[in-house]
Amino acid sequence: MKKQSLPELQKICSQLRRDVLRMVHAVQSGHPGAPLGCAEYFVALYFDQLHHNPDFQMNGKGEDLFFLSNGHLSAGWYSVLARSGYFPVEELKTFRKLNSRLQGHPATHEHLPGIRIASGSLGQGLSVALGVAQTKKLEKDSSVVHVLMGDGELQEGQVWEAAMYAAHYGMDNVIATVDYNGQQIDGPTEKIMDLKNLKAKWEAFGWEVIETKEGNDLASVIAGLEKAKSLTGKGKPILNLLYTEMGYGVDFMVGTHKWHGSPPNDEQLALALGQLEETLGDY
Amino acid sequence: MSLDLKYTYTEKKDTRSGFGDGFLEAGRRNPKVVGLCADLIGSLKMGDFQKEFPDRFFQTGIAEANMIGLAAGMALGGKIPFAGTFANFATGRVYDQIRQSVAYSDKNVKICASHAGLTLGEDGATHQILEDLGMMKMLPHMTVINPCDYNQTKAATLAIAEFEGPVYLRFGRPSWPVFTPADQKFEIGKAWKMIDGRDVTIFATGHLVWEAVVAEAILREEGIRAEVINIHTIKPLDTEAILESVKKTGCAVSAEEHQLNGGLGDSIAQTLIRHNPAPLEYVGVNDSFGESGTPTQLLEKYGLNAENIVKAAKRAMARK
Ligand SMILES: Cc1ncc(C[n+]2csc(CCOP(=O)(O)OP(=O)(O)O)c2C)c(N)n1
Ligand SMILES: [Mg+2]
Numbered sequence: 084m085k086k087q088s089l090p091e092l093q094k095i096c097s098q099l100r101r102d103v104l105r106m107v108h109a110v111q112s113g114h115p116g117a118p119l120g121c122a123e124y125f126v127a128l129y130f131d132q133l134h135h136n137p138d139f140q141m142n143g144k145g146e147d148l149f150f151l152s153n154g155h156l157s158a159g160w161y162s163v164l165a166r167s168g169y170f171p172v173e174e175l176k177t178f179r180k181l182n183s184r185l186q187g188h189p190a191t192h193e194h195l196p197g198i199r200i201a202s203g204s205l206g207q208g209l210s211v212a213l214g215v216a217q218t219k220k221l222e223k224d225s226s227v228v229h230v231l232m233g234d235g236e237l238q239e240g241q242v243w244e245a246a247m248y249a250a251h252y253g254m255d256n257v258i259a260t261v262d263y264n265g266q267q268i269d270g271p272t273e274k275i276m277d278l279k280n281l282k283a284k285w286e287a288f289g290w291e292v293i294e295t296k297e298g299n300d301l302a303s304v305i306a307g308l309e310k311a312k313s314l315t316g317k318g319k320p321i322l323n324l325l326y327t328e329m330g331y332g333v334d335f336m337v338g339t340h341k342w343h344g345s346p347p348n349d350e351q352l353a354l355a356l357g358q359l360e361e362t363l364g365d366y
Numbered sequence: 367m368s369l370d371l372k373y374t375y376t377e378k379k380d381t382r383s384g385f386g387d388g389f390l391e392a393g394r395r396n397p398k399v400v401g402l403c404a405d406l407i408g409s410l411k412m413g414d415f416q417k418e419f420p421d422r423f424f425q426t427g428i429a430e431a432n433m434i435g436l437a438a439g440m441a442l443g444g445k446i447p448f449a450g451t452f453a454n455f456a457t458g459r460v461y462d463q464i465r466q467s468v469a470y471s472d473k474n475v476k477i478c479a480s481h482a483g484l485t486l487g488e489d490g491a492t493h494q495i496l497e498d499l500g501m502m503k504m505l506p507h508m509t510v511i512n513p514c515d516y517n518q519t520k521a522a523t524l525a526i527a528e529f530e531g532p533v534y535l536r537f538g539r540p541s542w543p544v545f546t547p548a549d550q551k552f553e554i555g556k557a558w559k560m561i562d563g564r565d566v567t568i569f570a571t572g573h574l575v576w577e578a579v580v581a582e583a584i585l586r587e588e589g590i591r592a593e594v595i596n597i598h599t600i601k602p603l604d605t606e607a608i609l610e611s612v613k614k615t616g617c618a619v620s621a622e623e624h625q626l627n628g629g630l631g632d633s634i635a636q637t638l639i640r641h642n643p644a645p646l647e648y649v650g651v652n653d654s655f656g657e658s659g660t661p662t663q664l665l666e667k668y669g670l671n672a673e674n675i676v677k678a679a680k681r682a683m684a685r686k
Contacts, residue, residue, distance in 0.1 A: 112488040154492065179488040181659035181667065187490035192655065203492030204454065205428055235405060238427035268405050269425065275405055276427025 092130055093301055094362035095166060096122040100332045101359050102162035102366060106178040107346040113179055113187065116342035117233065118159025120264050120327035123304040125163040128229060132308045137168035139196035147226045148215060150200065152208020153233035153262065154188040155344070161185050164197040166363065175366040206239025208232060209259055213249055216257045227315055230259050235267030238276050243288070249320035250289025258311045259290075260323040263298070266340040281324060291319040298327035333358055369583040372561050372594075373545040381537035381573075382480045384516035386411025388523025389448055389478075393419050399527055402437055402449040404430045409539075410450040410480050430455045431463050434475070438467035441474040446527060452486075453479035453536055454495040461501060468532045469505040476526050477502075477534045482512075483623035484651070484668060485540040485573055485661035494656035500628025502534040503601040509554060510601040512536045512622075512630075514575035516544045518598060521552035529554055536572065538623075540661040543576050546596075557604035559611070563593030566679045567611040570621040571597045571630050574649070574670060578621055581675035592679055600630055605637045612644050617682040621649040621675050623665075645685035647678035 087095075099122045107113035118125075129135070133147040140146070151160050158178060165172045170184070177183035184195040188203025200211050212230035219226060232242065249257060261281065269275050278284075285292045291314050295307030304325070311321045329343065330336030333355040336347075347355055393399045393415050401423045403412050416423040426433040430451055437447035449456070456479035457464070468475045479498060486494045502510045509531060513519040519537050526533045560575075561582050570578035575596050582592045593611050597604070612618050618638070620631030631648040638644050651668050665671045 110488055179490070179658045181657070181663045183658060185658075186492075187488045187658040188492040190491060192491065193657075201492055203490070204459065235428050238405075238429045240429060240431055267428065268409070269403075269407050272427075275425055276429070 087130055089302060092126050095126045095130060096301065097360045098166065098363040099126060099159060099162045101356060101361060102175055103158040104347060104352060104355050105365065106158045106175055108352045109176065110179040111346050113158055113346060114155040114344045115158070115346060116266070116329040116336065116340070117153065117262055117264065118156045119333065119336065120299065120329045120331045121156060121159055121231070121262055122332065123299055123301045124231070124260065124325060125159050127301060127304045127308055129163045129167045131305055132312070133229070134226060137196070139169060141199060143199065143215070144222070145224055145226060148199065148228050150208050150212045150215070150228070150230040151189055151202055152230055153205060153236050154202030156231070157185070157187065157189050160189065169197040170195065172366045205233065205236040206241040209242055209245040212257060212259070213245055213254055216254050217252065219256055227312065228257050230257070232259065232261050233267070234261055234263050234265065234278060235272055235275070237261065237278060237281070246285065246288040246290065253318045254320045255316050255318050258308070258315065258321045258323060260325050262327055263324050264327045264329040266329045266343060268340065268343050270340050285322045289319065290322045292322045292324060294324045294326070296326050298325040299331045369580065370586065371579060371583045373579050375543035375545040377544055378541040379516035379544050380539055380541050381513060381516055381519040382409070382411050382539060384513070384519030385478060385480070385523050385535070385537050386414060388520035390414045390418065392524055392527035393422065396446065396527060398444060398446045400424070400440060400445045400447050402426055402433050402447055404428055404433050404451045404455065406451050409452070410478065412450055430460050434460045434463040435467055437475045438471060438473045446474055446476070448476045448478050450478040450480065452493060453482035453498050454493055457498040457501050458495060465505060469507045472507055473532060474530055475532050477532070479534065479536045481539045482536045483538060483572070484656045484664040484670065485538050485623060487540065487661050487664065488658045490658040491655040496623070496625045496651050496656060497628065498536060499600050499622070499624050499630065503633065504628070507532055508601065509533045509599070511554065511599050512572040513598045514572055514596060515542055515546050517546045517548050517550060518552065521550050522598065525552040525554055538573060540573070542573055545576060545579065555599045555602045555604060557607035558596040558598065559593065559607065560596050561592070561594040563591040563615060565591050565615055566683050567593040567595060567615045567618040568621060568675060568679065569595050569597050569608065569618060569630065569634055571600060572623050574621040574623055577670070577672040578675055580672035581679065584672060584676050585679055590679065590683070597630055600633065603633050603637065608634060608637050609641055612638060612642055616686050617645040619647045619649060619675060619678040619682055623670060624650055626650040626652055645682045647682040649674050649678050
């Protein structure tokens with residue numbers, strides 16, 4: 084895929100945010116907060132970083148792969164997949180409806196192109212990504228495996244089982260990104276179950292840690308992912324701490340757990356869409 | 367609908383709110399009652415208890431395995447822990463923790479599981495557990511309860527606080543008819559005959575008890591008298607009540623928001639086959655995962671509503 088300019092990519096971010104809001108609004112269910120905060124990450128990954136093929140192959144041989152461990156960001160993922168050609172943009176309107184391929188949480192069961200494993204039950208994606216990366220190593224496939232996790236998700240013990248494995252086996256073809264928005268369902272992570280010093284924790288587990296402090300600035304997100312890429316192949320797994328704001332892009336949604344899993348009503352949707360330019364055409 | 371229903375309702379409420387209100391009341395009655403939750407306090411309706419008894423409530427973060435272990439430890443010291451999360455994460459996610467630290471070790475832990483079954487709706491199959499009753503009923507020492515509406519869930523919550531031993535309490539998300547009395551006494555292990563009949567017995571549990579009540583009225587219009595029995599306790603199963611009813615009606619239907627494999631129907635089949643082989647038809651999910659959709663759409667697509675109970679009843683009668 085030909086690389087696009089920053090302003091062009093920014094337009095996609097705006098459209099992704101519109102898609103997410105319209106999708107969760109239409110079924111009055113789903114999770115707008117984190118996908119809004121991860122718009123820059125999704126766009127940077129799919130439109131700039133990944134060497135991938137929208138002509139979908141489940142085995143992903145020779146391609147960079149992405150796994151969404153925090154499956155409740157499905158609306159954002161579906162939008163970026165559709166917008167990058169995995170399936171018709173029109174199909175976004177079936178999100179969370181009966182007989183749709185766009186399940187509430189990502190599923191392979193309905194054969195949606197772009198999805199390689201189900202997620203939604205938190206804490207499992209890093210292990211899967213490591214398994215995939217291990218196979219790539221066995222097959223001498225030099226492409227990279229990305230995985231996104233929530234910060235609250237890191238409270239799951241399985242994440243740390245995987246973290247230990249990754250360092251032990253020198254999984255230097257894995258770039259794990261943490262959506263460090265400081266929020267989870269019941270409130271700020273600090274109040275719910277304090278994650279304390281995440282950087283030190285991952286380092287202590289043997290990971291190379293980079294911090295992307297401006298996770299909602301597209302240029303910074305791309306630079307962070309470039310840096311992460313440059314650290315692959317050096318014997319250590321790479322962790323990208325991505326500082327984002329839940330609900331970014333809509334002034335009344337930003338920075339609070341309240342929009343983790345609540346859809347906007349009609350009025351709120353209109354207000355929100357007023358703040359986000361329609362750039363590529365709504366589905 | 368002009369059906370002549372034997373039970374009616376004036377409001378709909380979610381069974382999880384019955385749990386939340388019962389839990390608060392249990393906390394007021396007994397200071398040993400404590401709560402744990404893994405980042406789903408709002409969804410489980412545990413917030414009122416937390417507000418009133420902040421010192422007796424523990425937010426564990428998204429760490430269900432840790433939560434079950436903590437609960438077992440607290441029980442050991444004499445507390446009565448109610449550990450709450452979605453039914454999927456309260457069972458499958460932590461099966462071994464429950465098996466070893468709670469069931470095998472016989473600890474007085476109440477596992478409180480919300481958003482069970484298809485009626486969870488749009489979140490889809492990753493969250494719609496349909497195997498939990500089976501997993502939990504297989505565990506020795508475990509009592510398994512699946513109440514049918516807000517009032518019964520509240521009563522069940524109060525009852526399990528007074529009961530000594532591990533309990534799995536299952537409830538759900540959708541707003542559902544409240545058709546059982548507010549002042550009911552909940553007797554663990556005792557089936558409740560809600561409607562007397564003679565031609566076929568409908569054994570229903572959870573949300574499908576309401577569908578059974580509707581099915582009974584439809585059948586009655588056609589001259590078929592169905593007996594409706596509310597099996598709120600899946601284990602220990604009230605085999606006496608089951609056998610007595612089927613002795614009279616000669617055939618039965620089981621109805622549950624669960625897989626057929628390992629569900630209530632299997633338990634009833636075991637009972638009948640041992641003591642009184644009689645035709646039994648099943649209403650439940652037939653070896654499939656769920657999907658996104660509204661609760662009503664899903665119950666229809668997967669054949670879990672009154673209409674399907676009516677059909678099953680006729681099939682059972684035809685086999686007599
Ligand atoms: C194993 C498991 N436990 C609980 C849940 C319910 N749940 C869904 S999202 C969420 C909060 C996740 O927090 P975080 O990873 O920070 O995501 P964010 O709120 O930032 O989107 C919880 C508890 C789940 N999906 N899986
Ligand atoms: Mg978060």
